[in-house]
Amino acid sequence: MTDTLVQFSTVAVYSAMAIYALAFIMFTLDLSRRVAVVAAPAAAEVAAASANGYTTVLEKDAPAEPKAKTPRYLRAAMALTVIAWVLHVGAAVFRGVAAGRVPWANMFEFTLTATAIIIGVFLAVQFWQDLRFIGAFVTGFVLIALGVATVNFYVDVVPLPPSLQSAWLVIHVFVASLGTGFFALGAALSVVQLLQARRAAGKAAGLRFLDTLPSADKLENMAYRMIVVGFVFWTFTLIAGAIWANRAWGRYWGWDTKEVWTFIIWTIFAGYIHARATRGWRGSRSAWLAIIGFTAVVFNFTIVNLFFKGLHAYSGL
Amino acid sequence: MSSPQSSEKPASDSYRPQGHYDAPEQQITQPKLNFVGYLRFFWRQLTSMRTALFLLLLLAIAAIPGSLVPQVSSDPNGVIQYKANNPGIAPILDKLQVFTTYSSVWFSAIYLLLFISLIGCVIPRTKHHFDALRARPPKTPARLQRLEGFTTRSATGDAVTAVAVAKDLLRKQGYRTEVYGDSVSAERGYLRETGNLVFHTALIGVLVTVGVGGGFGYTGQRVVVEGYAMTNTLASYDSFNPGRFFTDAALEPYSIALDTFVPTYEEQNLDALGQPTDFVANVTTTLRGGEPQKATIKVNEPLNIGGTDVFLLGNGYAPVVTVRDPDGNVIFSQPTACLPQDANLRSNCIIKIPDGLAQQVGMIGFFYPTAAPMADGTLISSYPDTINPVLSLFMYTGDLGLDNGQGTNAYALSLDNLTQIAGADSGTPAIQLRPGDKADLPDGLGSIELTAVPRFVSLDIHHDPAQLWVLLFAVLVVAGLVTSLFIPRRRVWVKAAQNDDGTLSLEYAGLARGDDPGLDAAVAEFADRHIDQLGLKVGP
Numbered sequence: 001m002t003d004t005l006v007q008f009s010t011v012a013v014y015s016a017m018a019i020y021a022l023a024f025i026m027f028t029l030d031l032s033r034r035v036a037v038v039a040a041p042a043a044a045e046v047a048a049a050s051a052n053g054y055t056t057v058l059e060k061d062a063p064a065e066p067k068a069k070t071p072r073y074l075r076a077a078m079a080l081t082v083i084a085w086v087l088h089v090g091a092a093v094f095r096g097v098a099a100g101r102v103p104w105a106n107m108f109e110f111t112l113t114a115t116a117i118i119i120g121v122f123l124a125v126q127f128w129q130d131l132r133f134i135g136a137f138v139t140g141f142v143l144i145a146l147g148v149a150t151v152n153f154y155v156d157v158v159p160l161p162p163s164l165q166s167a168w169l170v171i172h173v174f175v176a177s178l179g180t181g182f183f184a185l186g187a188a189l190s191v192v193q194l195l196q197a198r199r200a201a202g203k204a205a206g207l208r209f210l211d212t213l214p215s216a217d218k219l220e221n222m223a224y225r226m227i228v229v230g231f232v233f234w235t236f237t238l239i240a241g242a243i244w245a246n247r248a249w250g251r252y253w254g255w256d257t258k259e260v261w262t263f264i265i266w267t268i269f270a271g272y273i274h275a276r277a278t279r280g281w282r283g284s285r286s287a288w289l290a291i292i293g294f295t296a297v298v299f300n301f302t303i304v305n306l307f308f309k310g311l312h313a314y315s316g317l
Numbered sequence: 318m319s320s321p322q323s324s325e326k327p328a329s330d331s332y333r334p335q336g337h338y339d340a341p342e343q344q345i346t347q348p349k350l351n352f353v354g355y356l357r358f359f360w361r362q363l364t365s366m367r368t369a370l371f372l373l374l375l376l377a378i379a380a381i382p383g384s385l386v387p388q389v390s391s392d393p394n395g396v397i398q399y400k401a402n403n404p405g406i407a408p409i410l411d412k413l414q415v416f417t418t419y420s421s422v423w424f425s426a427i428y429l430l431l432f433i434s435l436i437g438c439v440i441p442r443t444k445h446h447f448d449a450l451r452a453r454p455p456k457t458p459a460r461l462q463r464l465e466g467f468t469t470r471s472a473t474g475d476a477v478t479a480v481a482v483a484k485d486l487l488r489k490q491g492y493r494t495e496v497y498g499d500s501v502s503a504e505r506g507y508l509r510e511t512g513n514l515v516f517h518t519a520l521i522g523v524l525v526t527v528g529v530g531g532g533f534g535y536t537g538q539r540v541v542v543e544g545y546a547m548t549n550t551l552a553s554y555d556s557f558n559p560g561r562f563f564t565d566a567a568l569e570p571y572s573i574a575l576d577t578f579v580p581t582y583e584e585q586n587l588d589a590l591g592q593p594t595d596f597v598a599n600v601t602t603t604l605r606g607g608e609p610q611k612a613t614i615k616v617n618e619p620l621n622i623g624g625t626d627v628f629l630l631g632n633g634y635a636p637v638v639t640v641r642d643p644d645g646n647v648i649f650s651q652p653t654a655c656l657p658q659d660a661n662l663r664s665n666c667i668i669k670i671p672d673g674l675a676q677q678v679g680m681i682g683f684f685y686p687t688a689a690p691m692a693d694g695t696l697i698s699s700y701p702d703t704i705n706p707v708l709s710l711f712m713y714t715g716d717l718g719l720d721n722g723q724g725t726n727a728y729a730l731s732l733d734n735l736t737q738i739a740g741a742d743s744g745t746p747a748i749q750l751r752p753g754d755k756a757d758l759p760d761g762l763g764s765i766e767l768t769a770v771p772r773f774v775s776l777d778i779h780h781d782p783a784q785l786w787v788l789l790f791a792v793l794v795v796a797g798l799v800t801s802l803f804i805p806r807r808r809v810w811v812k813a814a815q816n817d818d819g820t821l822s823l824e825y826a827g828l829a830r831g832d833d834p835g836l837d838a839a840v841a842e843f844a845d846r847h848i849d850q851l852g853l854k855v856g857p
Contacts, residue, residue: 156588156589157586157588158583158586158588158589158592159583159586159589159592159594160594161592161593161594162593162594162595162596162615162616162617163616163617165595165616165617166617221832221834224832225832225834228802228803228832231798231802232795232798232799232802235794235795235798236795239791239792239794239795242791243788246626246784247617247618247619248616248617249628249630250536250619250626250628250630250777250779251536251779252784252787253527254390254391255383255388255390255391255418255419256391257384260380260381260383260384261384263380264377264380264381264384267373267374267376267377267380268374268377270373271370271373271374271377274366274369274370274373275370276832277366278366278367278370279366279367280367281367281370289374304384308384308385309387309392309395310391311391
């Protein structure tokens with residue numbers, strides 16, 4: 001029974017990866033198509049905006065898209081992402097049922113679940129704000145992560161060691177992966193923001209698709225909103241982890257390598273939030289902080305887990 | 318900070334028009350600062366946001382070395398090993414306190430400066446916020462159209478009613494309101510700043526309570542073998558780390574006897590055969606003057622007793638070896654806790670018998686709970702439970718080094734002054750014992766018997782008088798953070814102007830104070846609701 005479920009899970013992961021790859025291609029094609037759209041001046045759109053009278057119309061952050069042309073590649077990319085995500089979530093659920101516990105007890109399972117959450121957050125955020133333009137970044141990142149997980153991190157289903165048998169496994173790790181999801185989107189937006197700032201400064205003349213994306217200022221605001229949510233989750237992760245450490249290891253804080261890096265990440269993002277209120281630190285500098293912060297998150301999960309000696313030795317490798 | 322003038326260097330050989338003379342180079346006249354003036358200057362610098370941000374990022378960087386190099390606090394053996402492996406750089410790192418990064422002078426300096434900066438920021442803001450809480454919302458600006466979310470509506474009726482309705486509606490939405498003529502000024506979201514102040518103050522609270530807890534608390538470790546007990550006294554601990562303000566009085570007397578230790582190992586799943594799935598220590602606890610009580614200690618389920626938490630951190634085997642002299646008198650008979658070396662609990666045991674035999678005898682034992690021979694004849698352990706237990710002993714005679722009064726490590730045997738008499742190249746094979754087996758010691762020294770193989774647990778006992786306070790402040794940190802980031806602080810104004818034809822022109826606008834993505838929508842929505850409400854009041 002367990003073997004069958006594990007096989008389901010594996011098949012679902014590989015199928016999801018194949019479809020994410022297609023989605024990634026579609027997202028990329030969409031970005032390149034935007035170059036063509038920019039070339040043709042979007043005059044009709046300007047007229048539509050000025051036709052309104054005195055009453056201010058709520059302007060969405062939608063990129064300048066001629067209404068007549070349906071962004072076909074983009075719609076296909078989003079549809080593929082949704083299909084892949086359903087399979088992806090299915091893979092995580094099968095894995096969890098096969099193991100009889102939450103599917104995030106080792107690095108393979110954590111990657112599987114955390115990437116599903118990243119895509120989940122990416123899809124959910126669309127209802128609130130159109131962030132489809134970072135789809136290429138997000139699906140690309142998730143595809144690489146899943147590839148590394150299935151090839152390098154894969155472990156068979158094994159029972160939980162006593163130290164992981166705690167309700168905090170559900171809370172602490174799940175919230176950590178939620179935080180990771182928001183930080184990933186924040187970093188993606190910050191990368192686009194940096195590109196956009198370069199373009200505004202006349203340096204990235206080749207990247208014409210940027211003209212169809214929101215301005216650097218708007219991107220900064222979006223990234224900030226993602227990251228503050230991520231920061232709250234991260235703070236909670238830190239505290240929940242300390243409470244769990246106090247029960248499992250007998251102290252709430254012991255500067256274990258993983259604790260150190262979680263603290264470093266927290267400090268970097270605390271710096272990011274303060275940077276907004278500091279003269280001379282808004283804009284590209286704070287975008288760099290967001291990117292460094294997310295790099296530290298990835299570093300904490302991969303390098304620290306695998307090569308640093310510490311108590312968080314649950315990779316199963 | 319340099320003033321703007323100082324950065325403009327007077328260019329003498331420039332391409333300036335002839336006859337143009339730069340102003341004579343002037344010394345910048347800064348106000349002379351006395352001692353207090355300098356103090357004030359440095360205080361301003363320290364409490365500026367720029368400095369706080371700098372310190373915050375510096376703290377992140379300063380924390381990195383402690384994760385690259387083993388720390389005395391979390392991995393003392395790693396430090397010893399690192400020093401042995403890197404004799405060149407270790408003394409330098411030691412001087413720079415890298416092995417104790419998180420209590421080093423430089424790391425402490427950064428976070429203390431950061432917290433001073435924080436306090437210097439929080440205090441004036443608290444005062445300011447306190448004043449703001451009691452102040453009236455500010456006067457309505459003259460030109461609302463310059464503000465965010467500006468929108469207009471028209472209605473019928475009179476301005477006074479319209480303003481009164483707007484005021485009621487705003488109040489219901491949690492705004493403080495103030496009517497200024499034909500307009501109402503409203504502000505909400507004071508909780509945002511309150512949350513922000515709570516967050517920062519709670520961080521200080523965490524730092525202080527962690528310090529207090531570390532100062533008055535203690536941690537101790539003790540190995541307890543099945544059938545034996547430990548008492549909560551200083552002498553009873555194998556290792557003990559008191560806080561700075563610790564006194565013996567803080568040790569509440571109690572005893573914990575280990576009745577049995579029951580591990581459960583995976584037996585079904587072939588991918589995880591022998592992986593532990595549960596550890597249970599069944600203990601009997603006795604408080605001074607109290608009745609003995611049964612209790613269990615598990616991983617993730619510490620025992621709370623006498624103001625301490627008792628954690629189950631490790632386990633292993635403690636074979637009882639009985640050594641007799643040639644006449645059959647028992648010289649030595651006690652359990653020896655053996656250090657587990659791998660997941661299948663292959664364990665190393667050190668036994669020292671300084672007295673009673675013709676010579677001092679030292680033994681290095683290798684205990685295999687489930688012994689299995691490799692192709693080359695050496696043993697490994699293939700399962701962590703005792704299915705086929707074997708104790709293999711190397712024997713040494715000579716000077717154990719116990720007589721010079723210096724403390725020695727009970728878990729290590731210094732071979733400097735010892736001669737091997739059994740095992741390896743000594744010519745005599747290692748002594749192999751199963752439970753109940755007896756064997757003669759080489760050289761007619763006597764005999765040895767493996768009497769029993771009980772298990773041991775290593776317990777960690779912690780006393781931290783401030784840990785609930787740390788938790789409380791940590792909860793406040795999260796609560797403060799959430800309110801400070803997600804409660805919008807905004808001002809809203811509604812202005813009514815009576816037109817000549819009897820209609821009303823209503824203007825609405827808002828002002829965000831801090832990040833407030835929903836402001837425009839909120840103003841528009843308010844305007845619609847206001848019009849609806851007016852319609853009900855005035856009638857068609």
